[in-house]
Amino acid sequence: MNGSEIKATQKKYSLQSWSAQKGSDPIPVAKAEGIYFWDYDGNRYTDMSSQLVNLNLGFANPVINQAIKDQVDQYCFLSPSLGSEPRAALAEKIINLMPDNMGKVFFTNAGADANENAVKIARMFSGKFKVFSRYRSYHGSSFGAGNLTGEPRRYALEPGAPGFIKFFDPYMYRESIDFESETQATAYYLAKLREQILYEGPNNIAAIVMETITGSNGVIIPPEGYLPGVRALCDEFGILMICDEVMTGWGRTGKMFAFEHFKVKPDIVTFAKGVTCGYVPLGGVAVSQEIADYFDENVLSCGLTYSGHPLGCAAGLATVNYYRDAGILDHVSQIGLSLGEILESLKTKHPCVGDVRYIGLFAAIELVKDKATREPLVPYGKDPQGIMKQIVGMLKDKKFMTYSHENVLIVAPALIIDDEQLSEEMLKMDEILHQVDVLI
Structure with a gap:
């Protein structure tokens, strides 16, 4: 199958979890390696949530x-x-x-x-x-x-x-x-x-x-x-x-x-x-x-x-x-410090960021309408206007792949990510948060 055939067939015959089926839009994946995967058109995406925070060592680990x-x-x-x-x-x-x-x-x-x-x-x-x-x-x-x-x-x-x-x-x-x-x-x-x-x-x-x-x-x-x-x-x-x-x-x-x-x-x-x-x-x-x-x-x-x-x-x-x-634990502890610094900078810079929480390579960005009142960007258990879905889609457009839950964006890349890759991807997050600032 080509990419279009995969998407069409999957949408026709496979139920997608946590989704109204009409709106599901699976990316057909042609290959994957490390922290990246590619669609059938050659576009490269960066996995910034370790898929479902499980792909800790990335794709195609030879061992x-x-x-x-x-x-x-x-x-x-x-x-x-x-x-x-x-x-x-x-x-x-x-x-x-x-x-x-x-x-x-x-x-x-x-x-x-x-x-x-x-x-x-x-x-x-x-x-x-x-x-x-x-x-x-x-x-x-x-x-x-x-x-x-x-x-x-x-x-x-x-x-x-x-x-x-x-x-x-x-x-x-x-x-x-x-x-x-x-x-x-x-x-x-x-x-x-x-x-x-x-x-x-x-x-x-x-x-x-x-x-x-x-x-x-x-x-x-x-x-x-x-x-x-x-x-x-x-x-x-x-x-x-x-x-x-x-x-x-x-x-x-x-x-x-x-x-x-x-x-x-x-x-x-x-x-x-x-x-x-x-x-x-x-x-x-x-x-x-x-x-x-x-x-x-x-x-x-x-x-x-x-x-x-x-x-x-x-x-x-x-x-x-x-x-x-491979010394993964030491690597996570070290690069986790870099992630923490970036997140704290985003919190200072963006009116939409109420809080950031992180430990190792496990992090969340909590989005708010107002920093002073801490009113969440979307109410608990609801997103009637699809705001969080829109934000995740904006990140997807930049090939930054992650997910949201309630008013929180998850940042949990594979544990093998390096400083250069992390900086490159978090610049994309910074750009999208500027757009969210305008939304609020």
Whole structure:
């Protein structure tokens, strides 16, 4: 097929996620390498969101490609009950990268079923059924993960399953209180969470689930002391702490896992995306040794045909080794400083930029109508005039590919981007923000 045929056929026969189908406009991709991809007319686009913040090592990484090819030559699939070298080796590798309290991994297909199985495991282990998660969160769109999700993408699943309780993020920029410090904010948010735990009954609560750093809902970085405070609440009330590292894991923030920044040890960690960079679908649930030991004598009522798929695990093993062998974490920490400086400059320069938030190569630009009042450019859960879609389209016209959510633009390029590439692309963002200034 040529490009036009691909687009027409896909629009006719394939349903596009999160879209009214009439307006879908897929770019037919002819080739891809590094941080770039090309359409059938030879136009080059820069991937500034790592696709769906998962393509951490960019397109066509030869090490990952070769690992998949080698596994194809051995065998492509084995039942999860059989022994597979890549499955065994990747599980060992992951646990060795985790804190010393972690014990075993249950492999899944992606992030949504990782979060669903984490909830199941927490409920089986604890004997309790309520699960806390935050309003500005996305944990997946399947039924269980969608109930865990707090933002508007959960609405299509409602009325939902019982036992899913929402609480508020430590979203200081949008808080009505003008906190004097992060420490004061942390004390406030922890006190409200503790109060809600008491109202819901600690003996009923199996787990508190959090994106370690809220992802597509705004890259909301917890204030100082917040995650250790949640850990302390979990310990006080016998609640499991689950960190969703689906988006922040595997080097995105400059650490292998984002919770390392905050010096906490979760009881359960979910992951996907960057474990294979999407080359083959794979996710997983890492559990503490205590939880792993529980299932020595108790049936683990979790199962997936493709759990620990050999191709996925082979890709995962190559990917995880590459992060260390290529010094990706150090690179992200260094270039993340450059990104931070650029973002702060944009915040100072543009009336439409209310706030910027960033850690490593994980960043968000929050757009407002008025810096003083912090009125968002579009209201929460609504964009009746398609303003954010228009802005993303303006960036697309400059071949800067990313996405928006609510009033936020995501900037999360592949972890292999260099300073020259970053500067070139963020100049495009600067140009578009000048146009947004005029819109407001």
